[in-house]
Amino acid sequence: MAKSVTDQVRNGTPVDGVDVIGALSPSRAGDFKTCPLMYRYRTIDRLPEPPSPDAVRGTVVHKVLEDLFDLPAADRTPDQAESMIEAAWSHVLEDDERASGLFDEDQGHERDAWLASCRSVLRKYFDLEDPTALEPAERELYIETLLDSKLLLRGFVDRIDVAPNGAIRVVDYKSGRSPGESFEAKALFQMRFYALVIWKTRGVIPAMLRLIYLGNGELVSYAPDEQDLRSTERQLEALWVAIQRAHETGDWRPRKSPLCSWCSFQEFCPEFGGTLLPLPVQEPSEVVDLDLGE
Numbered sequence: 001m002a003k004s005v006t007d008q009v010r011n012g013t014p015v016d017g018v019d020v021i022g023a024l025s026p027s028r029a030g031d032f033k034t035c036p037l038m039y040r041y042r043t044i045d046r047l048p049e050p051p052s053p054d055a056v057r058g059t060v061v062h063k064v065l066e067d068l069f070d071l072p073a074a075d076r077t078p079d080q081a082e083s084m085i086e087a088a089w090s091h092v093l094e095d096d097e098r099a100s101g102l103f104d105e106d107q108g109h110e111r112d113a114w115l116a117s118c119r120s121v122l123r124k125y126f127d128l129e130d131p132t133a134l135e136p137a138e139r140e141l142y143i144e145t146l147l148d149s150k151l152l153l154r155g156f157v158d159r160i161d162v163a164p165n166g167a168i169r170v171v172d173y174k175s176g177r178s179p180g181e182s183f184e185a186k187a188l189f190q191m192r193f194y195a196l197v198i199w200k201t202r203g204v205i206p207a208m209l210r211l212i213y214l215g216n217g218e219l220v221s222y223a224p225d226e227q228d229l230r231s232t233e234r235q236l237e238a239l240w241v242a243i244q245r246a247h248e249t250g251d252w253r254p255r256k257s258p259l260c261s262w263c264s265f266q267e268f269c270p271e272f273g274g275t276l277l278p279l280p281v282q283e284p285s286e287v288v289d290l291d292l293g294e
């Protein structure tokens, strides 16, 4: 008989040969903090979400910025970056066929406007950094660490720079505009999450966490300390306890906020007059993959 999600979480889930109680990425941790029901629909029900032009632009721009550093330093120019957009777009289409539904054939002008917005976002990058003077140590790096509680933390870091003195800078590109204070707290929580994993795995606290907002050309930099990261670890442990409790009780409560405007699940959300979907019955194999979301 299939075990319930609750049993699986309680008994531990084998990941890479180690029994873990569960796994969290910054995105899924952020989802639960934002709204438990959104977390449930995304992580447990795995409801499909149509890709948005903004999200796909972010993926394309990330791909260009990742590939740009494969080139010799002198070639990392704005024109070169723009010339890489089409290839990055093709790569995204190969990777996620849903993206091909973004623009119908008769919407060529919309596609052109969207590509122009990709170019404009990339231009902003060159106002903020000079990639000819940078040699990143890592790009699109997968990181993970197991906390003492056996909670696995994992995620992908856009870029890591290491100075000659060993100081680490963690860089994350955001293709949108810099947010208001409450939204910025969410982005910084994600950065502290990465800093915690790097500290645990490398024994060094990153000297700088840097968010690059390409939508409006703004840098947000933050220097974490040990107290910050210990507090982040405690917050993540508490978050996992709250997630376990929701699994046990089935109480995935909606939490209305300005972020609801970006939520794909309003039609299934009581806060918006929608009907709550029944909880899915899961097979154990589905639970192993409890939180791979990025």
Ligand code: SF4
Residues within 6 Å of the ligand: 034, 035, 036, 037, 038, 254, 255, 256, 257, 259, 260, 263, 264, 265, 266, 269, 270, 271, 272
């Ligand atoms: S619409 Fe808002 S309250 Fe409802 S599930 Fe989405 S984020 Fe949660």
